[in-house]
Amino acid sequence: MDQVDELVTRAAADDEHAWSLLVDRFSGLVWSVARSVGLDDADAADVSQTTWMRLAEHLDQLNDTSRVGAWLATTARREAIRVSRLGVRHVPVDPWQWLDRPDDAVDDPELAVLATERELAVQMAVALLPDRCRRMLIALSADPPASYTDLSSNLGVPMGSIGPTRSRCLQRLERLLREGQQQDTVTERMQ
């Protein structure tokens, strides 16, 4: 199942697996957008939750299902801005204890390196790639990067086709970034 619009249509028709694949693709983008506004982990977690609850509610009403990534990014950005303006917020009755994260993550948003618009645009374009291309890029960005042998077996592509596949994927990525620029952004300029 490659196309994002198809995933949205299937999720709207009650296909939970399709929903899960949407979460796999876009949860990183939603998280990065929330954090890019400067929210700490707990606030970014709340914003992420609200964003996905809203999508679940709006699945049947999206005007353009292929733009679900932009819809999520816009919703997350708006919600993150609201939360960032609340000032003193919540002395929680039920402390937010369930976040598990690597020990080296940064708690202070001032110290965290916030994602730029360009980085968000690249993340969005990667999320919109066909599944094979997306998996290939993720494998190549592992440290150390996946070898051609690994790529061949993980993606089910013959060794001889890895080079051309990689090239086609990068062309698609480039096209998605260009299209995103024409639509003037990841988050549809709301400020």
Added chain:
Amino acid sequence: MTDSFWSGEESLLAEAVAVLRRAEPVPAAVTSAARTAFGWRSVVAAVADLEFDSAVDDDDLARVRAGVAERRLRFRAPSGTAELTVIDAGRRLAGRFDPVIAGAVLLRHPGRADVTRPIDALGQFYFEELPRGAVSIRAVPSDPEVPGFQTEWVTV
């Protein structure tokens, strides 16, 4: 293929790899909450949109007057509005339906069971110990002929 094509492709790959490496891993509980959201798909046809939020729609002066601990929200549906005031830095919530709906009101939160409260004769209701995170309010009219009312999700 020209050299510039190749170098463009390689530099795009390098950029994508750098972005993916720098992107923070999403906490597992956050992804899990996103998956769970699917189970909360609405049963109500028309969800009331958030049309006013003092956190972003008030100017700075009005926000100072109201105090940082109070936040006012207004949701609108074809059948009417719901006005909510979140007080005590998000710990309590007071609300009012206009027109008045006779019945009960539910506070919905993905992390716990719905909490039910009565709606008084003036359309008002009240919740304490508001959980943080995504919440939504749903009116359950006692007369099944009266349209229900449900707000979209908002972070409190």
